[in-house]
Amino acid sequence: MAENLKYITFERIDINSTLDVFTDGFPKCGSVVIFEGRVRADKIDDAVVEKIIYESYIEMAEKEFEKIEKEAIERFGVEKVIIKHRIGEVKVGEVALLVAVLSAHRKEGFSAIQYVIDEVKRRVPIWKREILSDGKTRWVEEHGH
Secondary structure, X not given: OHHHXXXXXXXXXXXXXXXXXXXXXXXXXXXXXXEEEEOOOOEEOOEEEEEEXXXXXXXXXHHHHHHHHHHHHHHHOOOEEEEEEEOEEEEOOOEEEEEEEEEOOHHXXXXXXXXXXXXXXXXXXXXXXXXXXXXXXXXXXXXXX
């Protein structure tokens, strides 16, 4: 299954190569809006987040990512949307979520990217477990990642 995944990756997200492929062949698009969601070193009581382990119902997540991508293109009239979410262990400072929108103009690009991020957090079955500096772990309760 892993080799056929479009939206989920188990490897570090290579932003430059992803964007090179993403933007190639769209000479009339003047806007690329990019969002990188990175793991933060949040303080939890007396400890700090060192990494997050993301888990997912992969088949359902892939389907939901595809729906969100199509909705954004139709709703905002953008040319292309890319969504990449990393699953597994992601350390502080590393990218867990990459969203990019290619459009003729920036206005629809910014609107589309906000929509995609909000819908990913709301609908995609991905859960996160924080690993803290004191050795404890905790599941993040809310669905928004």
